[in-house]
Amino acid sequence: MKEAKLDILIKNGRVVFPDEGVERNCAIGILTDRIASIGEQDEPAMRVIDAEGLIVSPGFVDIHMHNEEKEDPFTVQRSLLLQGVTTALAGNCGTGLFIDEYASMFDGLYLNLAFLTGHTRLREAVGITDVYREATEDEISGMCGLLERELDMGSFGLSFGLEYAPNTSKNEIIRLSKVLTSYDRRLISVHIRHDGPACIGAVREMIDLARETSVRVQLSHIGSMTAFGQSREALDMIDQARSEGVDVRFDTYPYEAFCTYIGSTVFDPGFEKRWNKGLDALEVASGPNRGRRLDEDLYQRLRSDAPETLIVAHVMNEEEIRACMRHPLAALGSDAILQNKGGHPRAAGAFPRGIRWLREDGLSWPQALSHATVTPADDMWLVSGRIARGAPADLVIFDPDKFTDRATFKDPLLPPGGIEWVIAGGRVAVEKGRIIEPPKGEFLLRCPRIQKRV
Numbered sequence: 502m503k504e505a506k507l508d509i510l511i512k513n514g515r516v517v518f519p520d521e522g523v524e525r526n527c528a529i530g531i532l533t534d535r536i537a538s539i540g541e542q543d544e545p546a547m548r549v550i551d552a553e554g555l556i557v558s559p560g561f562v563d564i565h566m567h568n569e570e571k572e573d574p575f576t577v578q579r580s581l582l583l584q585g586v587t588t589a590l591a592g593n594c595g596t597g598l599f600i601d602e603y604a605s606m607f608d609g610l611y612l613n614l615a616f617l618t619g620h621t622r623l624r625e626a627v628g629i630t631d632v633y634r635e636a637t638e639d640e641i642s643g644m645c646g647l648l649e650r651e652l653d654m655g656s657f658g659l660s661f662g663l664e665y666a667p668n669t670s671k672n673e674i675i676r677l678s679k680v681l682t683s684y685d686r687r688l689i690s691v692h693i694r695h696d697g698p699a700c701i702g703a704v705r706e707m708i709d710l711a712r713e714t715s716v717r718v719q720l721s722h723i724g725s726m727t728a729f730g731q732s733r734e735a736l737d738m739i740d741q742a743r744s745e746g747v748d749v750r751f752d753t754y755p756y757e758a759f760c761t762y763i764g765s766t767v768f769d770p771g772f773e774k775r776w777n778k779g780l781d782a783l784e785v786a787s788g789p790n791r792g793r794r795l796d797e798d799l800y801q802r803l804r805s806d807a808p809e810t811l812i813v814a815h816v817m818n819e820e821e822i823r824a825c826m827r828h829p830l831a832a833l834g835s836d837a838i839l840q841n842k843g844g845h846p847r848a849a850g851a852f853p854r855g856i857r858w859l860r861e862d863g864l865s866w867p868q869a870l871s872h873a874t875v876t877p878a879d880d881m882w883l884v885s886g887r888i889a890r891g892a893p894a895d896l897v898i899f900d901p902d903k904f905t906d907r908a909t910f911k912d913p914l915l916p917p918g919g920i921e922w923v924i925a926g927g928r929v930a931v932e933k934g935r936i937i938e939p940p941k942g943e944f945l946l947r948c949p950r951i952q953k954r955v
């Protein structure tokens with residue numbers, strides 16, 4: 502008997518190479534945390550996984566998730582891992598914490614997790630508690646200094662939630678964004694200033710930011726901001742900007758409903774006209790009223806007494822969301838956010854649902870999976886999201902006939918069907934739909950002194 506040279510051999514699977522646009526029947530050999538071989542079916546290994554009839558894909562990369570809930574920081578990670586997500590970027594929409602705050606939250610990680618520094622957190626740190634107030638020059642200078650510290654520590658960049666801080670000045674945005682120009686491979690993630698009809702001007706504002714600073718700008722969940730009749734125009738604007746050399750990109754999730762806090766500026770008076778929908782389109786997603794549709798009394802009561810309550814807004818146009826998903830540039834993101842295990846089913850179903858949508862719309866497996874792997878990985882300058890010798894051994898193995906989302910608005914944490922194995926860092930993290938403890942993830946820090954895997 503030959504001496505085992507590999508830790509894991511995955512054989513007989515349909516291996517998808519999204520970056521090459523092909524799939525092949527071949528084996529993958531894993532040694533420690535890297536892919537060591539591709540093609541050899543009979544190499545000796547400590548463990549052999551027979552993937553007959555299954556698809557072997559790079560682990561999914563979630564460029565837009567949230568992991569700021571200190572009371573329960575692991576439910577989101579576990580829900581994403583059960584979908585096949587092995588790498589994710591947290592701290593979007595301006596809500597990102599400081600790196601030392603994240604480090605204190607986690608005793609082990611289920612995902613390879615990178616972080617953005619949140620604009621809202623920077624504002625809080627310099628004493629701004631009024632989301633409607635413009636920052637002073639001294640406060641902006643203080644925020645710039647804090648952002649430099651975070652970037653030195655390994656933050657992947659800056660996130661804005663401009664709809665949540667609607668009076669943020671252009672000066673504040675530009676000065677903070679220009680801090681990133683002194684660093685390599687940092688991005689700006691932006692929840693734009695307006696959804697609905699005014700979104701076109703908000704998209705243009707961020708394209709102008711990318712043009713002026715030459716910093717990569719990632720437009721967050723573009724579908725949820727534009728799928729009110731404006732998606733086509735927004736996508737055309739992005740395509741035109743990129744043809745001019747502007748580094749602007751976007752992500753989206755595959756649902757016609759968004760989710761955020763009832764006390765946020767999103768639900769300030771006037772939202773019904775903006776979406777052409779009434780209160781009955783809004784569903785409580787967390788807390789004791791979970792599952793109820795809003796009426797005027799409940800809306801007012803939650804806004805004043807329970808502003809952290811999550812609300813699902815069933816207000817977007819599905820065909821426009823699908824059009825955003827199909828765009829070759831689209832990175833599939835979950836926008837996963839939960840509160841005491843309540844929230845939106847995207848936290849547990851975004852990836853199988855999005856990939857299913859893309860397959861229904863005629864994309865091949867390599868084309869569909871590219872939106873969940875190599876596209877978001879390249880947006881973040883990561884070497885993951887692809888299958889190649891020397892690449893991180895982050896893989897998901899699933900049954901293509903059973904791969905589907907099962908999470909619903911009533912039960913948002915139901916895991917998907919069809920996931921057989923998830924391998925993170927060369928170790929089995931999920932087997933037959935069950936997470937194998939201990940957690941296999943690690944912090945990803947964009948700092949040469951302490952950088953790992955990026």
